[in-house]
Amino acid sequence: MSADILALLVKATGQTLYMVVVAGLVGSLFGIPLGVFLATSGKGELFPAPSVNKVLGAIVNATRSTPFIILVVAIIPFTRLIAGTSIGTSAAIVPLTIATIPFVARLVETAIREVDPGLTEAARAMGASPIQIVFKVLLAEARPGIASALTLTIVSLIGYSAMVGAVGGGGLGDLGIRYGYQRFMPDVMATVVVVLIVLVQLVQSAGDRLARRFDKRVRPR
Amino acid sequence: MNMAIITNRVKNPLNMAANDEPQVHKSANPMVAFECVSKRFAAARSSAEVIALDSIDLVVPRGSVTGIIGRSGAGKSTLIRLVNGLEKPSSGRVLVDGVDVAGLDEKNLRSVRRSIGMIFQHFNLLSSRTAFDNIALPLEIAGVDRQSIEKRVAPLLDLVGLSDKRDRYPSELSGGQKQRIGIARALATEPKLLLSDEATSALDPETTRSILALLKQINKELDLTVLLITHEMEVVKTIADHVAVIDGGRIVEQGPTFDVFTGHAHETTRALLGGLAGMRLPEFLTSRMTEQPEPDSRTILRVIFKGENATEPMLARLGSDLGIEVNILAGAVDEIAGRPFGMLVVSLRADEAKIAEARQFLANHGLASEVVGYVR
Numbered sequence: 040m041s042a043d044i045l046a047l048l049v050k051a052t053g054q055t056l057y058m059v060v061v062a063g064l065v066g067s068l069f070g071i072p073l074g075v076f077l078a079t080s081g082k083g084e085l086f087p088a089p090s091v092n093k094v095l096g097a098i099v100n101a102t103r104s105t106p107f108i109i110l111v112v113a114i115i116p117f118t119r120l121i122a123g124t125s126i127g128t129s130a131a132i133v134p135l136t137i138a139t140i141p142f143v144a145r146l147v148e149t150a151i152r153e154v155d156p157g158l159t160e161a162a163r164a165m166g167a168s169p170i171q172i173v174f175k176v177l178l179a180e181a182r183p184g185i186a187s188a189l190t191l192t193i194v195s196l197i198g199y200s201a202m203v204g205a206v207g208g209g210g211l212g213d214l215g216i217r218y219g220y221q222r223f224m225p226d227v228m229a230t231v232v233v234v235l236i237v238l239v240q241l242v243q244s245a246g247d248r249l250a251r252r253f254d255k256r257v258r259p260r
Numbered sequence: 261m262n263m264a265i266i267t268n269r270v271k272n273p274l275n276m277a278a279n280d281e282p283q284v285h286k287s288a289n290p291m292v293a294f295e296c297v298s299k300r301f302a303a304a305r306s307s308a309e310v311i312a313l314d315s316i317d318l319v320v321p322r323g324s325v326t327g328i329i330g331r332s333g334a335g336k337s338t339l340i341r342l343v344n345g346l347e348k349p350s351s352g353r354v355l356v357d358g359v360d361v362a363g364l365d366e367k368n369l370r371s372v373r374r375s376i377g378m379i380f381q382h383f384n385l386l387s388s389r390t391a392f393d394n395i396a397l398p399l400e401i402a403g404v405d406r407q408s409i410e411k412r413v414a415p416l417l418d419l420v421g422l423s424d425k426r427d428r429y430p431s432e433l434s435g436g437q438k439q440r441i442g443i444a445r446a447l448a449t450e451p452k453l454l455l456s457d458e459a460t461s462a463l464d465p466e467t468t469r470s471i472l473a474l475l476k477q478i479n480k481e482l483d484l485t486v487l488l489i490t491h492e493m494e495v496v497k498t499i500a501d502h503v504a505v506i507d508g509g510r511i512v513e514q515g516p517t518f519d520v521f522t523g524h525a526h527e528t529t530r531a532l533l534g535g536l537a538g539m540r541l542p543e544f545l546t547s548r549m550t551e552q553p554e555p556d557s558r559t560i561l562r563v564i565f566k567g568e569n570a571t572e573p574m575l576a577r578l579g580s581d582l583g584i585e586v587n588i589l590a591g592a593v594d595e596i597a598g599r600p601f602g603m604l605v606v607s608l609r610a611d612e613a614k615i616a617e618a619r620q621f622l623a624n625h626g627l628a629s630e631v632v633g634y635v636r
Contacts, residue, residue, distance in 0.1 A: 255388050
């Protein structure tokens with residue numbers, strides 16, 4: 040493999056990391072609160088707003104069922120509004136973030152729903168406000184689940200980021216398609232795949248370790 | 261804490277003069293009072309609604325340990341949740357220290373809840389917090405600063421005997437230890453009332469006893485009113501000085517534990533008492549017992565002695581004074597609310613007039629009796 044290709048590989052890895060990190064952070068920033076709201080706004084729950092809950096749930100479902108590549112194209116005007124352009128790595132972060140928010144929201148919702156309702160009841164009996172219950176009980180107890188959810192999100196983002204080559208986003212997936220596939224350079228393709236596998240492995244094991252550290256439900260060792 | 265106990269002791273003698281019937285005085289200013297409380301749940305997809313509680317009138321005397329006993333589904337859980345507003349009554353008033361909890365908005369309800377501790381069957385400790393931090397939770401919620409929390413939690417750990425477990429997570433503790441942490445947590449905000457929701461139902465008998473002893477100790481030392489719900493006779497018998505029997509959403513009986521259990525008037529109470537020593541007749545007897553006397557049959561009598569009345573000499577005197585042959589078939593002595601309570605099942609060979617005479621003789625000496633059947 041030539042030095043040029045190697046430079047391309049380093050650059051592409053950097054682009055992938057950039058997209059994944061920014062989209063992951065911003066997506067979580069919106070997705071976690073949305074997930075908390077989805078988990079607590081049903082009928083008779085902490086912040087009862089069943090109709091808002093239903094509408095948001097429907098939007099989340101719609102976004103999650105739109106194929107990512109179609110989402111990328113469909114929201115080009117919005118991307119232009121946010122990023123000032125619709126092509127390039129930074130612009131690609133917009134659709135990635137939009138796809139991440141509902142993904143994170145659903146996973147966080149599940150993690151929070153798994154918290155024993157008895158704990159919410161105990162906190163209510165102590166005189167906790169709904170906000171205090173969210174921060175002191177739900178988010179605290181759901182930490183292992185949320186850590187796993189975010190790990191899964193980042194792994195999925197690494198996969199999604201391969202598709203944003205369609206709008207000039209660059210990254211490892213784009214490199215693999217353009218050089219490995221379209222220019223018949225199987226060594227480039229193989230290298231890209233190996234780098235992706237290593238990335239995913241690193242993220243997954245770091246996430247697992249974090250989830251285990253948060254999880255005090257089982258006796259350590 | 262000591263001050264409170266001292267003031268109470270000073271106050272009491274003053275009240276004594278106008279207070280030869282302490283029950284009446286206590287009821288005048290109870291810790292909790294249910295006034296005609298009903299709770300209905302709208303049944304989903306059906307017009308029939310579920311009546312969980314039906315016109316409950318109930319008083320929890322200040323400083324008492326009051327037990328509410330009933331089978332599962334009797335409405336106990338709903339009842340106890342009305343006290344701290346976790347459930348709202350459909351009608352009626354729930355007064356806690358004179359305040360109608362049902363009429364409070366969320367904000368005021370939260371401040372009332374801080375004066376009511378609660379412990380649970382499954383402990384409901386946060387798995388992500390250590391023993392110390394679990395006890396600290398209600399204080400954090402009340403906005404107490406870190407230093408004061410430290411000062412408050414350490415003695416509580418000491419009180420429940422778990423100072424060495426302060427940095428342990430719930431998963432590293434036994435059931436009894438978890439409940440002790442639960443109790444310490446419930447006491448953190450120095451409540452005036454402690455609610456216990458089947459707190460010992462998930463524990464083994466020995467641990468149950470130690471938890472009950474702790475609750476009794478807290479009741480006495482901190483002068484804390486305890487309201488507990490349970491389906492276990494043993495719990496009420498051991499620590500409750502007042503009891504209410506609930507069945508089908510209604511209070512069928514309430515009063516001082518000893519009186520209710522030894523009076524055993526209501527059939528639900530009787531059923532719950534089934535486990536109590538001597539209440540259930542032995543099989544060899546029930547299999548050949550008849551309801552009506554037959555010629556030459558013996559009368560089976562259950563003699564109940566409460567408190568300090570001794571039975572043996574009285575039964576002996578039935579023979580010596582009245583000339584009736586007494587045969588003891590079964591019997592047991594138990595303790596309810598700290599007082600001895602016993603039953604003897606005896607058979608008497610005598611005619612009806614003589615039996616009536618014998619029962620009168622027993623009654624004159626403070627022993628209740630009932631004819632349970634006849635055996636040939």
